[in-house]
Amino acid sequence: MSGRRLFLTFEGIDGSGKSTQARLLAETLRAAGHDVVLTREPGGSPGAEEIRRLVLEGDPDRWSAETEILLFTAARRDHLERTIEPALAAGKIVICDRFADSTRMYQGLSRGDLRALVDQLHALMIRREPDLTLLIDMDPDTGLARAKGRQGAEERFEDFGPDLQRRMRKGFLDLAKEFPNRFRVIxxxxxxxxxxxxxxxxxxxxxxxxQQT
Incomplete structure (x- = not known):
């Protein structure tokens, strides 16, 4: 890492406010003179946005957890190649709304013990972790109510119900303990x-x- 280059991610359960915080941070950093790329997952590149529609819309049982892992990894690889790595190479700050930690939780934990598979694919195809991960910790019931209140088309994971949100909150907090050097819980x-x-x-x-380097 050199200059102002920084790759940071926001994580949290649905409705935690992380997307709003990612946007506000981008505005704050730009106002301070930083060159910022604000992006999201799944998505962030044309190919990844196509996959986003496949995984976030439709019936909750549309895909198996194993299929989801492959789809999310494919989207992440395209996003990494076309958006994240070029921006970092140019010395920019990249702010990403969700990254691999969400896949570790939603696919690796929520629908079976598939965390090892997620990590194997990550090590094979992605091979990058954020420099900093900001976990917005939120009460699961409050978060789910916020998420459902958006009334958008991308509610496939919200439709799994409150039990998933509770398990995801615990899982994210456990991840913060697993990777204490890059996680900050807010x-x-x-x-x-x-x-x-x-x-x-x-x-x-x-x-x-x-900035001092």
């Missing part, structure tokens, strides 16, 4: 501005030593 059960201030402070602390 209390999302507060107003948007309070969360955004904490997010900005953590990111600025991360950027300070990079």
């Amino acid at each position: 209390d999302g059960n507060r107003d948007v501005d309070s969360v955004a201030r904490d997010v900005a402070e953590i990111v600025h602390q991360t950027l300070r030593p990079l």
Whole structure:
């Protein structure tokens, strides 16, 4: 890593507010003069956006967990090649709404013990972890109510119900303990501005030593 180049991700259960926080952080960093790419998963490149429609819409049982892992990995590979790696090579800050940690949870944990398979494919095809992961921790019932209140077409995972959200919250917190060097846990059960201030402070602390190199 050199200059201001930084790859950071937002993670959390559905309705945790991570997408809003990713957008606000991008605006804050751009206002401070940083060159920022704001992207998302699944998606973030033309091919990956096509796969997004396949995995986020339709019946909850549309795909098996194993098929989902392959689809998400394919989308991530295209996203990495066409968006993330070129931006980092140009010295930009990349902010991504979800990355491999979501696949470790939603496919690797939620519908069977497939975490090892997720990690094997990640090691084979992706081979990159974020420099910093911001986990927006949210009460599962509140998060699900927020997510369902959006009334959009991409509700396939929300339709699995509250039990999934509770398991995902625990799983994300366990991931934060597994990867303490890159995870920072932020209390999302507060107003948007309070969360955004904490997010900005953590990111600025991360950027300070990079700007001195």
